[in-house]
Every structure is written in structure tokens, then in C-alpha cells.
Amino acid sequence: MTTLRPFPLAAREELQNAQLRANLRHATDTIRAKRARVVGEAPDWEELRAAAAAIKDDVLAQLDRYLEQFADAVEASGGHVHWAEDAAAANAVVVDVARSHGVTSVVKMKSLTTDEIRLNEALEAAGVEALETDFAELILQLDGDWPSHILVPAIHRNRREIRDLFARTISPGLASDDPAALAEASRRYLRERFLAARVGVSGANFAVAESGTICVVESEGNGRMCTTLPEVLVSVVGIEKLVPTLADLEVFLQLLPRSSTGERMNPYTSLWTGVRAGDGPQELHVVLLDNGRTRVLGDATGREALRCIRCSACLNVCPVYTRTGGHAYGSVYPGPIGAILTPQLVGIENAPTLPFASSLCGACADVCPVRIDIPGILVHLRAQAVAATRRPGERAVFVLVAAAFGSARRFSFAQRLGRVAQRPFARSGRIRSLPGPLAAWTRTRDLAPLAPRSFRDWWRAR
Amino acid sequence: MRRAYRRAGSLDRPERVALFCERVADYRARVVRTDASSIADAVAGVADGRRLCVPDGVPAGWVPAAVERVRDDDLAPSELDALDGVLTGCTVAIAETGTIVLTSAPDEGRRAITLVPDLHVVVVAEDRIVELVPEGLESVAPLVRDEHRPVTFVSGPSATSDIELDRVEGVHGPRSLVVIVAAERVGSGA
Numbered sequence: 001m002t003t004l005r006p007f008p009l010a011a012r013e014e015l016q017n018a019q020l021r022a023n024l025r026h027a028t029d030t031i032r033a034k035r036a037r038v039v040g041e042a043p044d045w046e047e048l049r050a051a052a053a054a055i056k057d058d059v060l061a062q063l064d065r066y067l068e069q070f071a072d073a074v075e076a077s078g079g080h081v082h083w084a085e086d087a088a089a090a091n092a093v094v095v096d097v098a099r100s101h102g103v104t105s106v107v108k109m110k111s112l113t114t115d116e117i118r119l120n121e122a123l124e125a126a127g128v129e130a131l132e133t134d135f136a137e138l139i140l141q142l143d144g145d146w147p148s149h150i151l152v153p154a155i156h157r158n159r160r161e162i163r164d165l166f167a168r169t170i171s172p173g174l175a176s177d178d179p180a181a182l183a184e185a186s187r188r189y190l191r192e193r194f195l196a197a198r199v200g201v202s203g204a205n206f207a208v209a210e211s212g213t214i215c216v217v218e219s220e221g222n223g224r225m226c227t228t229l230p231e232v233l234v235s236v237v238g239i240e241k242l243v244p245t246l247a248d249l250e251v252f253l254q255l256l257p258r259s260s261t262g263e264r265m266n267p268y269t270s271l272w273t274g275v276r277a278g279d280g281p282q283e284l285h286v287v288l289l290d291n292g293r294t295r296v297l298g299d300a301t302g303r304e305a306l307r308c309i310r311c312s313a314c315l316n317v318c319p320v321y322t323r324t325g326g327h328a329y330g331s332v333y334p335g336p337i338g339a340i341l342t343p344q345l346v347g348i349e350n351a352p353t354l355p356f357a358s359s360l361c362g363a364c365a366d367v368c369p370v371r372i373d374i375p376g377i378l379v380h381l382r383a384q385a386v387a388a389t390r391r392p393g394e395r396a397v398f399v400l401v402a403a404a405f406g407s408a409r410r411f412s413f414a415q416r417l418g419r420v421a422q423r424p425f426a427r428s429g430r431i432r433s434l435p436g437p438l439a440a441w442t443r444t445r446d447l448a449p450l451a452p453r454s455f456r457d458w459w460r461a462r
Numbered sequence: 463m464r465r466a467y468r469r470a471g472s473l474d475r476p477e478r479v480a481l482f483c484e485r486v487a488d489y490r491a492r493v494v495r496t497d498a499s500s501i502a503d504a505v506a507g508v509a510d511g512r513r514l515c516v517p518d519g520v521p522a523g524w525v526p527a528a529v530e531r532v533r534d535d536d537l538a539p540s541e542l543d544a545l546d547g548v549l550t551g552c553t554v555a556i557a558e559t560g561t562i563v564l565t566s567a568p569d570e571g572r573r574a575i576t577l578v579p580d581l582h583v584v585v586v587a588e589d590r591i592v593e594l595v596p597e598g599l600e601s602v603a604p605l606v607r608d609e610h611r612p613v614t615f616v617s618g619p620s621a622t623s624d625i626e627l628d629r630v631e632g633v634h635g636p637r638s639l640v641v642i643v644a645a646e647r648v649g650s651g652a
């Protein structure tokens with residue numbers, strides 16, 4: 001097993017990237033203001049948060065029951081359910097589906113879950129191109145870059161950089177860096193691909209147990225393209241995405257857009273239930289992914305992290321994230337949520353510095369729409385990290401870093417972090433060379449053949 | 463599970479309709495208010511001379527003479543792409559969030575037709591407008607549970623904020639959304 005690059009080291013490099021810092025500051029300030037306005041507008045915001053936390057806790061307490069109910073409902077409505085205990089198993093399902101339809105490319109909408117399992121690499125290795133269709137993801141894919149924010153993944157790129165990239169790749173001769181012109185270039189490039197696509201791949205924001213419904217929330221319409229036009233759709237769903245009933249969506253569809261993009265509602269929310277003759281994909285595969293989640297469930301304190309609906313509000317208010325950016329966290333889940341989720345998913349011994357990437361100021365917990373006690377979980381994981389780390393040198397780093405985070409005042413914070421981090425590790429390197437930590441982790445696992453096990457067997461074997 | 467948040471609205475109908483119109487316009491969608499007998503005129507005002515896909519369930523009275531009505535005979539995506547737009551009804555609309563909700567009803571058609579063409583003209587009867595998100599979901603949940611109907615919530619035209627957080631309308635979905643709010647019950651639907 002390869003461990004994540006220590007956060008202090010990665011953070012120091014990121015702090016030197018002035019462009020990233022400026023863009024990030026602008027982005028997080030803007031989103032925070034938008035969020036505050038639409039949250040202030042909702043008179044029952046706290047009641048919605050309380051309901052969301054209660055719904056998710058109920059799901060996590062009875063996940064086996066809800067998963068079974070969901071799987072039965074998907075099958076009853078004409079879909080196929082696959083249980084994947086790790087990244088390799090999930091990727092194998094998608095590769096199999098692509099192969100069985102003889103396609104050499106699939107269209108894909110933004111999905112953190114598929115980033116987590118590094119699905120694109122697995123498809124590529126099998127000779128299938130995974131075309132990212134989200135505007136920001138397309139930018140990153142064209143340039144071999146890595147997301148820096150879960151909502152606006154290419155926020156570290158400004159319009160001139162995007163224009164230059166497009167002119168080099170999808171839109172030769174593109175001169176304007178006007179956002180509308182850039183959006184138009186991506187629309188034109190992707191349209192033909194959408195119209196011809198035979199297999200689409202999506203994640204899920206929510207999965208409804210009572211009806212087998214999958215819900216996806218998006219802005220651009222590329223998600224609708226990927227989930228509506230192809231003949232075949234594969235949706236990769238983390239097992240924590242379940243909600244019991246359709247009525248529960250009323251809570252999350254209010255909390256998510258307001259917390260995430262700071263809008264009353266995002267442009268498009270799609271719900272689909274199995275297959276429907278003459279309307280959308282005629283073959284549906286749902287991959288239910290564990291990949292460490294049941295391990296998280298086993299920790300009564302840390303489990304709360306699985307309530308997360310990936311809104312990114314905690315990133316935007318975090319004094320650490322807003323200075324270092326997402327790359328420093330070395331995972332697809334950056335910011336406060338990354339600091340509590342990644343170590344639990346991959347094992348604390350593989351990401352021991354992440355729980356220290358916080359000043360415990362509590363801003364994240366205040367904005368979290370599902371009321372995750374992020375500082376509480378950080379403290380809990382810090383204790384585990386120290387216990388799990390044998391080498392005294394590393395323990396000394398934790399102490400230094402923790403001291404810096406603990407005493408940091410907002411304005412001197414970044415510099416102090418840089419100095420502290422510089423001491424034990426002096427190394428330089430560009431972020432793009434950062435090895436994907438989860439890749440390293442998943443690559444060490446054997447490619448398990450698809451087990452045609454029933455859910456009950458699968459669950460009992462947990 | 464205790465649900466202490468608002469599940470029923472408190473506005474009367476004129477307030478609800480006014481809020482809906484305001485919130486839709488906030489997304490930079492175009493709002494046209496009319497009454498049931500003048501829907502065709504309103505459509506003509508935004509789509510005169512255009513070729514629109516019109517699902518079979520849309521009343522003939524909505525379609526002005528100057529619009530070419532194209533049937534959805536299983537049109538291929540590329541054929542949909544060649545059209546100017548689409549004209550549909552909607553199942554329910556949510557005032558607080560300025561959202562229209564489509565469920566592949568006979569006057570809405572399958573999902574692809576409201577996605578591929580660049581202009582979506584949607585007729586919303588005033589009595590289909592509810593105030594809150596929970597009320598909107600409540601009216602479509604049985605369609606999902608019993609008939610497995612797909613549901614699409616549409617709040618403004620397609621958009622991205624990925625470029626320095628400037629909101630740009632229209633990436634892959636329809637770049638123009640026109641919402642015609644009609645003052646009496648019109649057409650059929652769910």
C-alpha cells in the first residue's frame with residue numbers, strides 16, 4: 001500500500017501557486033455570498049438540516065434493509081443491479097457492459113464516485129475511451145489535470161488558460177476568451193458525441209429505496225444527455241447515497257442546490273426508475289459500490305461522514321482549503337469532508353496527516369446541510385492517526401502541524417503553514433505529478449472477478 | 463421521522479403565480495403571462511415561423527398557424543437536433559424555486575425532445591403552480607412509484623459557472639427557456 005503524500009508537503013507546493021490561490025479566493029468568496037443569500041431566504045433551514053441528518057442516520061442504521069429494497073425495486077422496474085465491494089469490481093462491471101455492446105467510447109457525466117474508483121483509467125486500459133462531458137471535467141481531461149474543487153473542479157484555471165487549451169485541442173483557432181464563446185466551443189465539440197453515444201455512465205446524488213429511483217442533480221444538461229440519449233446507461237452508486245422514500249428527496253433537493261451552487265434550484269434534476277419503453281436508455285445497470293464504506297459504517301463516531309451529500313459548502317468556508325486548494329488533499333474528496341472521509345475510506349494508516357489539515361474552527365460544521373460534526377470526527381481521527389503511526393519523525397510532524405493549525409489566526413495562517421511544512425520535507429514538484437493516491441491504493445488490489453452473489457451473501461460477508 | 467420544515471405553502475393563488483413568474487425570470491428564462499384562450503398567440507410571439515417538436519398530447523389550440531408542428535415519430539437525436547425547438551406542457555410547477563416539472567406526460571413527450579432542441583417553450587397552467595418543493599414532489603411521487611415515470615425538474619435554461627464563476631446560459635440543454643403562464647386550466651396532462 002502506498003500512503004498519501006503528507007498534507008503539509010502538498011500544501012506547501014500549492015501555496016506557491018499564486019494563480020490557484022487568487023482564483024480559489026474569488027471562487028470561494030463568491031459562492032459563500034450566494035449561499036448565504038439563498039440560505040437566509042429559507043425560513044425553515046434548520047428544520048431541513050435536522051430532517052436531513054435524521055434521514056441519513058436512519059439509512060446508515062439500516063443500510064442492509066434499504067439496499068435490498070432498492071435493489072429489488074430496480075430489478076422490478078427492468079434494471080440490473082451489480083454489487084461491487086471495491087473499485088476493481090465496480091470498474092469491471094462498466095468495462096463488461098461497454099465490451100458487451102462493442103463500443104470504444106462512453107459518455108460520462110461528472111461523478112466523484114467514478115473519480116474515486118478511477119473508472120476512466122480502467123476503461124482506458126480496456127480500450128474504451130471515457131469522454132468527460134461536464135465543462136470543467138472536459139477541461140481537466142483535455143489537459144491531464146486533476147480536480148481542485150468538487151463543485152467547480154477547474155476553478156484553478158482562468159479563462160485565458162481555458163481558451164488556449166481549447167485552441168490547442170477541440171477548437172483550433174479559437175480567439176475569444178469570453179465565457180459564452182468557451183461554452184459554445186464545448187457545446188459544439190460534445191454535441192455530435194452525445195448524439196452518437198451508445199453507452200452513458202453516471203453517478204448518482206440520491207437513490208430512492210422504495211422505488212428504485214436514481215436522482216442526479218446538475219447544471220449544464222450534459223447529465224441529461226448522458227442519461228437519456230444512449231441506449232445503455234450504467235450508474236455507479238455509492239451505497240451511502242440511499243434515501244428511504246421519494247418524499248425524502250424534498251429535503252435534499254432544497255438543501256443541496258442552496259448549499260452547493262448557492263441557487264434556489266439547480267437547472268436540471270433528473271429522476272429515473274428502471275427502463276421505460278421508448279423513453280431513454282433501454283438497458284440500465286446500477287452498480288452499488290462499497291469501496292471502504294462499510295468500514296466507515298463500523299466506526300460509530302466516524303460514520304456520520306457518510307451523511308455527506310457532496311455539496312462543497314464546507315470547502316468554501318474552510319481557512320485551510322481556501323488557501324491550499326483541493327490538490328493538496330491528494331484525494332478526490334478535498335477540504336474538510338476529505339479530511340474526515342478519505343482517511344476512513346482508505347484506512348487511517350494510509351492518510352495519517354489529513355485529519356490534521358484543519359484549525360478546528362468549526363465553520364464547516366456550521367454550514368454543513370446534513371449537520372456532520374466535522375471537527376469532532378477530526379479529533380477522533382487524529383487520535384487514531386497518532387496511534388497508527390509508529391515512526392517518531394512522523395509523529396513530530398503531526399505535533400508541529402497541529403500546533404500551527406490550532407493557533408493560526410486567519411491572516412498569518414498560510415505563511416505559518418508553509419514554514420512549518422517546509423521543515424521536515426523539502427522537496428519540489430508540480431502538482432500534476434502527484435500520484436493519484438486512490439489509484440495507488442486501488443491498484444494494489446487484485447482484480448476480483450464479478451461474483452454473482454446475492455445481496456444477502458454479500459452483506460453477510462462484510 | 464419528524465418533519466418540522468414547511469410542507470404546505472401559505473400563499474394564495476395570485477401571490478403564488480407572481481412568485482413563480484419572478485423566480486423563473488431570475489434564472490434569465492423568459493416569462494409570458496397570458497390566458498387560456500391566447501396561448502397560441504403567446505407561442506407565436508416567441509416561435510413564429512419555427513419548426514417545433516410538439517407531443518401528441520398538446521392541444522391543437524396551443525399551436526399557432528405560423529409554427530410548423532413536427533410529430534415525434536421516434537425522431538433520432540440528430541433529427542431532434544435539426545429542429546428549432548419544442549413546445550410542451552408540464553405536470554406541476556414550483557413557485558419558490560421557479561421550477562417546472564416534466565414527467566413524460568402526453569403533452570410533455572419523452573425526455574429527449576425537451577433536451578436536444580435549443581428552444582423549449584413550456585405552457586404552465588396557473589392551477590398547476592404549487593408553492594413549495596415538497597408539494598411539487600408530492601404530486602409526482604405516485605407517478606414514479608406506480609408508473610415508473612421519469613421526472614425532470616427544470617429551473618431555468620442550461621448553464622455553467624465553471625469559467626471564473628461567470629454564469630453562462632446554455633451549455634448542452636436548451637439555451638432558451640420560455641415559460642408561458644396561462645391563467646386558466648388548459649389542456650390535459652398527467
Ligand code: SF4
Nearest residue numbers: 308309311312314368
Ligand atoms: S461534509 Fe457537509 S458541507 Fe461538506 S460537502 Fe459534505 S454535506 Fe457538504
